[in-house]
Amino acid sequence: MDKPVIESHGLGLFKLKPKHIMPLYEDLSAENIAELREVYQVDPLEALLSLVGQQMIFVVERNGKALAITGLDDEGVMWALFTESMKKNWVRFARASIDLITFYHHFYDQLRCQVWSKNEMIVQWLAHLGFEPESIFMSGHIEMVEFVRCKSEKTNVYSFLSRPVMH
Secondary structure (H helix, E strand, C coil): CCCCEEECCCEEEECCHHHHHHHHHHHHHHHHHHHHHHCCCHHHHHHCCCCCCCCCEEEEECCCCEEEEEEECCCCCEEEHHHHHHHHHHHHHHHHHHHHHHHCCCCCCCCEEEEEECHHHHHHHHHCCCCEEEEEEEECEEEEEEEECCCCCCCCCCCCCCCCCCC
8 A cells, every 4th residue: 555645634645646547537526627628628538647657746535535636847836636526525625735735835935826717616725725816817718817825934844942042
């Protein structure tokens, strides 16, 4: 059994493996299918298959069931795709996402997301995580919102208990 990269609120973050593709594809949310087809003009299965073997691509699981896939690209742009099963686990995922963002900030001080403006639930999730809308732009006829989140000083590892002491 694989060991999770991180665990939080009963969810585990695992490196994406080929075994995850079909369960994710078969349960992919209607919103994400529409976004992949309308915004990015890609077939959902082909999009998922293209991710296998790439760095910084992870699957969120609960009790061995894939609920989401998330990743970072080389520029620190975060993205996520969700399954229909995630809807039953949304509150748990929202709480665990704080640890996910902390994990991602180990790699990039600034995280970005580009979200289809129709994805209101994702916009609310990003706001919950401290992302701020930076711009609205058009991609063809599709309105997109770009969000940014900067690593705060609280995110850095400080030990406030250990301070210089004069002897």
